[in-house]
Amino acid sequence: MKKIERILAVIVLLLENDVITTSELAEKFDVSKRTVFRDIQTIENAGFPISSSYGRNGGISLIDSFKLRSLSFTEVEKKLILDCLVINEKIIGETIEPSVLKEKVQLLANVSLEDQSLSLGSPTVHRPAIEHHIYAINKQIRQAMNQKLKAVITYIDGQGEQTTRTVEPHELGLFNGSWFLRAYCEKRQAFRFFKVTRIRSFFLTSEKFNLRIDDKIDLTPSKEFQIKLEFKKVMLGKLYDYYLYDELQIFEDKIRVHFSSSSIEETATYLLRFHGNVVVLEPDELKQEYTRIVQKINNSLNDDI
Structure with a gap:
């Protein structure tokens, strides 16, 4: 092991342990105690505050205040944790543990909720x-x-x-x-x-109950359908709400959209939000499902008249 690798390993051990003896370090790295003392001197010269104690439970250690600083978060990291906690609350609802942690981080970071740079409205499609x-x-x-x-x-x-x-x-x-x-x-x-x-x-x-190990099923279906749609040019602004630029072909008087979907039923229902301003080009399964839904709505409206 190279000297620099050994010194870094010693620093990690000092951070992980309250006290460690030179004999333990010498044995662990298969070097002499003299070499250990030289390594400790190098670590001290680099600015790490080493404390030595003697007796039965003696050894070398890093002073506690330095360990605390080493394990503390920067202001940017505190802000990021607070942002994540706020988003967590928006997604799953307010719970006691994250709320208490959020208050603690706010105090440590000296920021208020008004300082948040991330926000989230409704995370789901529901009312x-x-x-x-x-x-x-x-x-x-x-x-x-x-x-x-x-x-x-x-x-x-x-x-x-x-x-x-x-x-x-x-x-x-x-x-x-x-x-x-x-x-x-x-x-x-x-x-x-x-x-x-x-x-x-x-x-x-x-x-x-005890946690079970299973072959985790992915909710994402394996089959993908290639969807091709056509819209009038005036729909361009709305289309950017739902499709990527590379999925659009913009012509002088129309727009064609090509994307993949794992569900014909969901895609057909989703197309209703365009209020009839869409033509399904492919696949035939989507044409049939979209026509069926529209006809069912029309029949329902006619029955009410």
């Missing part, structure tokens, strides 16, 4: 009233995960069927504007994803 419901459920889910407690949930699946299940919450995730709980379901004897908006009740039990 504020629905988000309040999500926050309440997510708070219980996080408690269950932190304490590793099983929970009994009432859940409405995609077919509208209601079931009651005992689950072991493992992970909470935000995907495409919706919250999902990944949990081991005792009913199915396997891991399942549960959309939080469809969890109608969540009750903690007193029964503990």
Whole structure:
């Protein structure tokens, strides 16, 4: 080991340990005590305050105040932590631990919330009233995960069927504007994803569980559809809200959009926001699904007249 590598290793050991003896250092690096003393002298000359003590529990150490400074955060780092805590609160709702930590960091960094450089509105696609419901459920889910407690949930699946299940919450995730709980379901004897908006009740039990290792399923579907759309030129401003520049072909009187999507159903529903000012060019599956949705809406309106 080169001298510089050994000296850096000694500094790390001094930061990690309250006291360490020269004999321990000599044995660890397979050098003489004389070499250790020379290394300590080099470290001192570099500005590290070394303290020596004698006796049964004696040895060398870095003074505590220096360790504190070494492990302290810079003002920029404190600001970044505070920004992250504010965003965390916006995403998952206010909870006790992050709120207390936020107050501590504010005091340490000597900044107020008015000084924040990052902000976040709604993190999901849901209305504020629905988000309040999500926050309440997510708070219980996080408690269950932190304490590793099983929970009994009432859940409405995609077919509208209601079931009651005992689950072991493992992970909470935000995907495409919706919250999902990944949990081991005792009913199915396997891991399942549960959309939080469809969890109608969540009750903690007193029964503990151990974390399970599973082949984690990605929520992102593997199949991608190539979507081609056509819009009138006047839609350009709105299109930049949803598409990248490289996904647009701008002509004199029209705009064509080419992008990929993993869901025909979601894409067709999403196209309704353009109020009929869109022509589906490809694929045929999207043309059919979009036509079906529009016809269903028209039939519903005609039935009400």
